[in-house]
Amino acid sequence: MNNSQHPIARKTGLVVQEVPDEVLVYDLESNKAHCLNQSAAMIWKSCDGNNSVSEIAKLVENQAGGKVTEDFVWLAIDQLSENNLLEKQIPSNFEGTSRREVIKKIGLASMVAIPVIASLVAPQSALAASSCVCNGPGACNLNGPNGQCPGRTCNGAGLCVAP
């Protein structure tokens, strides 16, 4: 365990939107969207390169009004690092332990909501969210269940039609 780490939140290539009790972060480089709950957001905002993990724990404890351990902070840092939301990747502090076990351990001891980051990869093209169209013969796969336009084939002109 290295609690002398001073993590830095990534700033570039991100669009940040505060919503009630959460923070949305859209990564323009990977087209990934992340939703940070209040605890994860507080920790992320405290990662200014000056605060150590133990200092972040104290800051969050003051803001959240409940006991916050360094493991609690590490749980967030692990997820932030994994999702490329820190300037530099930081190795996991829980090697050999599953996140589920860590959450169980921290969750039982904490009165503050455990930090959670939900992520998704947004489709790159607007076409993927539109009508049943295709971009080449046999490529009728831009939409529909399981990536197919059911019962249709591409007519070679961009339209999926009944065979």
Place this chain on the structure above:
Amino acid sequence: MRVKLEASNPELLRDAKQTARRALLDRFRILESTEAEHTFGFTSDESGKIFLFQDGERTSYDTSQTRFFKFFNSMLRIVVAEHAVGTVFIHAGVVGRRGKAIIIPANSFQGKTTLVAEMVKCGAEYYSDEYAVIDENGMVHPFPRDLSVRDENFGEKEVPVTELGGKTGIKPIPIGAVLLTEYVENGAWKPRQLTVGQGIMEIIPHTIPRNFNTEFSLKVLNTAVSDAIILKSPRGDAREFAIKFLSFFDNFINLA
């Protein structure tokens, strides 16, 4: 936004203009300017093939004029949806009820139009079966093209809302509910209420300008759904669900 249409012959240009008129529900002006952010070009060859060019690149061709212009219709709507200034287009069905919008973001083939049609038959106002058009204040504007109803063979027919006995919403309205649902055979409606952040995460994949204008899109989504109830669950039969949900929604609005 400005879109230029150019064609190698007057007939193609006429057909392209007519298609644009239908695609954009007649909501455009013809400009004298030759400057445009996007250009669609049309040419044909001696065999009768028609070619579509988008910003100088050939994107499609067809020998069937009907199919060709149907495709152009889709492409034009996508380009407008992605680049429209001051609005965010979400791929969603929309109805109005008691002055609030119910939006149903979903991909194609998930029963969006069917559900919208059933809600309209139950008295909801029709706004769109394709796009929720949201302005910077979070208000949803009508985009009431004819409903694109599919049959069991995946054929499509366009049905005017009046044929369903419904009427079209006229005013921009705020969002009252976001329904994240899809048809599942014998599916039971057991909704989970999502937070604003979770809801926006679900809407992002259906938000057309998410890559082109991310910051504005997220800001508008936040404004638009922050006072809405956001529910997620599979559903069963559209008719039964529409009756049940609208009854719930009426009570919800009364209590709010």
